[in-house]
Amino acid sequence: MSKAFEKLQQIDKEIILLEHTSALLQWDQETGMPALAIEERSDQIALVQGIAHDRMTSPEVGELLGQARSEVGLESLEAETSYAGSGSGTNGGEAGDEAGGAEVSKGAALPPENDPRFFSSAFLRVFGRNYEREVKIPRRLVTELAQTTSRAQAAWIDARRADDFSLFQPHLEKIVALTLEKAEALGYPEQPYDALLDEFEPGMRTSQVEEVFADLKTELTPLVKRITESQRVDDSFRGRGYPAAGQREFSLNLLREMGYDFDRGRLDESAHPFTTSLGGNDVRVTTRFHEDDLFSAIFGTIHEGGHGLYELGIAPSYHGSSLGEGTSLGIHESQSRTWENLIGRSLPFWQHHFPGLKRIFPKQLEDIDAEDFGRAVNRVQPSLIRIEADEVTYSLHVILRFELELALVNRNLEVKDLPEAWNDLMEQLLGIRPPSDADGVLQDVHWSMGAIGYFPTYALGNLFGAQFFNRLQQDIPDVDKRIGGGDLLSIRKWQQEHLHRHGAVYTAPELLRRVTGESLNPRYFIDYLEQKFSRLNVL
């Protein structure tokens, strides 16, 4: 390994340590920080992120990158970093490649895993990409974004509690302005939103999202109608009053069953559930316990557990480096939504897990059996809150946010008009109008965090997830039986082997093609939904 490469790895390690430190400052802020600590906390986060930014963007890093790239011979290795023109594969996929040892599926340009350049070229691609993004953003903007968003998160909590958008509006206005500045600083191939999207889903363009989302709208709108017309299911028992302690016990059990390791993680409470990595061996999930909604904690926990398993499954040799994290947010979301929906809302899952739940809440669930429960968790109903939406309407919630973000970024919409625009679009896409901003435009934490360009990855996650799961079903044909028997670990093992362990080594399009033999294909998701609701006799 060259000196330049080693030095870069050392710098990368320090940046990761600082990022994990910043993640702890943020985790603490969300889970238990005393209220009045917020002012100094925002300064702490801004400082730590600023120092990381300074390390990354020092002129030395650019020089070292150039040296290391030419030493590794990276110029001759062009990874598949974009979805554009990746075409549709025919078959193959990772399972076959891996058995063969070194063959790499067509289109992916990394050397095989046993090539000494495998690690170094992947590292230089990921680190180089991060460097090239960061170096374009001035330090002042980094600090201002960190300070603004830290305060905005506190303001968002207040605004949501008070159901008063005006408390959040000036913060969001500042965030939108700073985000536009960031997009301009980063540059973009077609439009400013590309630069934002690329942070979360590298290689994806706004126009591609528009195309995929147009398809999804076309497919989902009639599907929602067909299902809701014929589905008759009563899920009112979910509101029968479930003490938080019992919900916590069940949530902890579920995570254990999924193979989540509590020597490497924790479960805490926060207003909005999230997963965060504070280290290769410190991946924390949060949930929330609503006594009047049993499903909220259960599916929040399984969802975040899916994110957690991805991070915990990354090969230890990538810990402490830029390769030691999920490769894109869409791929990340594919794991959380696969656990939440494809596994966690399946009938076999509840055939196995319902008795344990009933033991904790015998009175509340007295007249409910596993099948009632399994049907109730699949009730499709246009509703107000994204994170509690069923899996059919869910993507429409995402499309709404994407369209509003795009309008904000393209200056076709002002922040002050956002609540009204939200409500109008909600009515158009889902046929309901939020009675309050708390249940409308104020429901998500993301904008307060400055995460504009993030939402599309949620719907992409549904698509990736269904496509991966289709492959898993080919490799483990009796997966339903296993889920019904309580064997979740064989699913986890498959995911770890094919997806998790790779961390950020493969780009999302590369990983998708290696594992499934094709590029992104929304058909798998639609087929999965149609099949599932046919089996539930509602189609």
Place this chain on the structure above:
Amino acid sequence: MSKAFEKLQQIDKEIILLEHTSALLQWDQETGMPALAIEERSDQIALVQGIAHDRMTSPEVGELLGQARSEVGLESLEAETSYAGSGSGTNGGEAGDEAGGAEVSKGAALPPENDPRFFSSAFLRVFGRNYEREVKIPRRLVTELAQTTSRAQAAWIDARRADDFSLFQPHLEKIVALTLEKAEALGYPEQPYDALLDEFEPGMRTSQVEEVFADLKTELTPLVKRITESQRVDDSFRGRGYPAAGQREFSLNLLREMGYDFDRGRLDESAHPFTTSLGGNDVRVTTRFHEDDLFSAIFGTIHEGGHGLYELGIAPSYHGSSLGEGTSLGIHESQSRTWENLIGRSLPFWQHHFPGLKRIFPKQLEDIDAEDFGRAVNRVQPSLIRIEADEVTYSLHVILRFELELALVNRNLEVKDLPEAWNDLMEQLLGIRPPSDADGVLQDVHWSMGAIGYFPTYALGNLFGAQFFNRLQQDIPDVDKRIGGGDLLSIRKWQQEHLHRHGAVYTAPELLRRVTGESLNPRYFIDYLEQKFSRLNVL
């Protein structure tokens, strides 16, 4: 304000932000971090502390300090930074000075509070002192100490749990070696231990501690004998089984009664109780709940609450600067031990608070009344564990640690022989021999944190505390009645006015003289003990 001074304040603020960030990393490690996260956590702490060290020791800081000092005219202002030769005052004290507005008691050299140089000269003294210490310690040593002690703390927990000193020994050997290196780098007036002591109790010398401790031994040894010979008190009810939830409820209540503000703090659990500042508005305390010892959480909580009130009482204008912390550990400990013992173990305190405790544990305390309780918490009995020792034998536990530390530092004792030496000295000072290292040499966290030179401040805290409280009794003659009536806030108000709000503005000897009109006088502590145990009819 000069440019140099402003620039120094900015650097100081960044260093404080980094120190508070490091404090969060450590707080999390002690309270809830997943076990396997320890390796990376130690790297995170080392990096953040290393960055703070780099900021502090950059050549720019030395130049700025020189400029700012001459601009402020600090050369003409010599603060009382040492106990040596400070002599005994006659009367006066702060109360009088403050009424008069600007007069400063003799020997203290800060300009009066309304002088514009008041803040700047205090700041330059404290910051300059920190700079001059840090600049002497090489960065490599800082990083090595941080990494070593972070790992040592995990090893200490394991060793204590397994009652196996050998698991901790190599870590402690490394810590002692690094600490000696640190002492040599820092330099010292008489002996290496001076350099270590000075970190925690600025201006104090080893020889002075030896002198005071020799006095204390002479006074305490017969006192322990006299009390234990005549005292007949049964405290066995403390082991009757007290569920943690009830102890938590009572602990939270006590903190609220003391005026601890939960919008600026938290109570958590840790193996060893501690208080830590993560911000001017984020001061957290921990305790532990032993179901078989009711007193452990109660007095742990009151003690840490006393530390917490000191930090929370510092004037907001000092937040985010080096002046925004306690002035020395001895003064800090005076506040915690005043709350724990002079207030929290007084009969009037329990006359007011016992009914609330009995409401939580009616069965366990069925046959106990407030006076029984108040006597039981004052049972004097040579025992093994320092933090659970009564207030008469307590200082002997500290003297033991001081003598062992001094022997280690002077190379008269090797780490491998420490358990034996501990047990021998325990027998000599307290007449009992620990049956295990877990209850002997492994009981305290401090050495694993590299805090050698820290223990003496615990006994000094007893002395400072009694001396301050004597003054408080003059200012609030009916303090006992107030405590008995549940009015703790007037004590807190007095402490905040005379002690807490000043932060690190006055040195410990200066503060002592301003408030009490004298320099350190151990007589107050001995008098307090004799008077207390006379009133309890055991002397």
